[in-house]
Amino acid sequence: MSLRTEEMVLNMGPQHPSTHGVLRLELVLEGEVVHDVKPHIGYLHRCFEKHAEAMTYPQVIPYTDRMDYLASMYNNFGYVEAIEKLMEIEIPERVEYIRVIMGELQRIASHMVALGTYGLDLGAFTPFLYLFRDREKILTLFEETCGARLLYNYMWVGGLSHDIHPDFVRKTKEFVDYFRPTIIELNELLTYNKIFIERTANIGICPAKEAINLGLTGPNLRGSGVKFDLRKNDPYSIYDRFDFEIPVGEGLVGTVGDCWDRYYVRILELEQSLRIIEQAIDQIPDGDVKSAVPRRVKPPKGHVYHRVEAPKGELGYFIISDGTVNPARVKVRAPSFVSLSAIGEIAKGYLIADVVAILGSLDIVLGEIDR
């Protein structure tokens, strides 16, 4: 005798603790085994790109803050650099250095949230709170500089909204010294935990070829063993002056490209970001951060595509100018959007618990996906 069985459809989200925002995953399940995953997005859509057409160029900057709200600095960074490229503005050295330092601090803060919530997805509460405690120090640095803790609107076309705080250099150095040991603590508590490795190694494997075909970028691509980082491969700003490495997934505890590799690449990147900050913090030249800010941002007719290595991956801005003060079109290539689109390929055939692990390892932010 055989029982009639059928697949069950489970809607995971939009209100679910581990979908990292308002994402709905349509899971087709047989028992606990996942046969298909379909992400449904759009719950956080705010018409960013259409809105941008009605704004002047500088007015768009606060909107970019709200895309990947865990890495607002870097969103500003990409956008203002794109406009500067279009207008061919020369930026003072001081501005460049401060931007790089802010960007790398932001990368650390963003990775902290990624790593912490990943532990949370797998049931480990404590690393999350430790990382948030340390992220607080970075947010305090930002707050002292520009007054905001999450949405900074700090980088302006041609300059910065504020010069750095007099204590900034000292406090940043203190943070770097403080944070190095806590990475070791995190490794002991979570990274090399037996249960954590069991849960993440050999799960959600994405081979290098598939990762490239899916268009993954950033830590997700590097987790698959592809050594590609825009800061090295297509240097922008002053990243070519610093000495740092590109960590890639090596399959230390499982297969190259599994969840653990993607997680571990982020841990290694923390150290590389600290190295960049250490090098840059002593070299900040004197100068005025607003000297190159144009009176009126009115780029010539034309278009530009500028891409930066945001914490989540390649963040690209395609801007068309028709010669007026409003952009004719702003198109964003959001790294999280591409990362999420890969989940259908990666998560097939695993268990429900693994879908949570895979989704967490891709580190998506819904604000950036829906815009």
Add this chain to the structure above:
Amino acid sequence: MQNYISEITGSDIIAFVLGTVPPLAFMVVFTLFAVWLERKVSAHMQDRLGPMRVGWHGSLQTLADFLKLLQKEDIVASATDKALFNIAPYLVFVGTFLAYAMLPFTSIYIGSNADVGIFFVLAVSGFVVAGLLMAGWGSNNKYSLYGAMRSAAQIVSYEIPTALIVLTMIMVYGSMSLNDISVQQAGFIWDWGIFGGALTGIAKFLIIPFMLIAFIILFISSLAETNRTPFDLPESESELVAGFSTEYSGVKFAMFFLAEFANMFLVSSILVVFFFGGYQSPIGYLGHLLGIDWLVPIEQTFWFIAKGLFFVFVQMWLRWTLPRVRVDQLMAICWKYLIPYAFFNLLIVGLILLI
């Protein structure tokens, strides 16, 4: 206890009713305390303060939360199976509460000093599985169903290593009554079960490592049976929202909560009875020293609760340190490791006892 009360009141029925009051009171007070403890333990492990406002260091916070739960509207979704949905939390609670009847808090007060003791505890714990399945099915919610199925599979699987270890212990002590087992461990710390109990000669030394293995297996399986991290899959927040209790609110949710925390103490006290001397003091009694007889049971209660609380604390400690295993890994741990080891342990202990 019943005998004592029925002598005073002259009625067996009143005696039985009154006899149930102390365990119930203990359960409620313990749950209030344990929830507060859990919050404080987790908070201090995570570099936070935890509740601080209500009472001294937030000590009345759980009471306030409990009052809030009592006042909440009892929501029953229209598509639920009403009968199952409504009975389930009480069944879970009853399963845990019945087991409390057998716990020997002191040598003179035991809810029911039945000879079947531990066997009864294992039997009534089965109620909990039925209750969880009813909750999951009755909720008519996919997450609840997954939670219930997981917890049924988990508890049934982990009952096997538990039963094997209990069998080993029955061999060692020659009794199923928890009170008898505690009495056999009277004396000092080296008379505790984990150090070979009342055995004498070479057998006492030979059995120590195997008692340790038995303790570890029983501890792991009891973690799984109480659905605590790293085995909290039935209510794993990040996958199944809240598992079988997703649809519950108000008093019914409080019942699940009460049962969960009471269960934590239950499994801890079973560990204490088997391996750590039950209510026996590790250092002798002040009552005996001073010649005050009524002091002894009070000391025994203190030691029993203190030892139980220690293991409750260990469970909390693990919860805030470890991530969660996956459902297939959970089964693998049980069937591939714990059951063979428990069997092996049973054989060796049997051989040692023959010496």
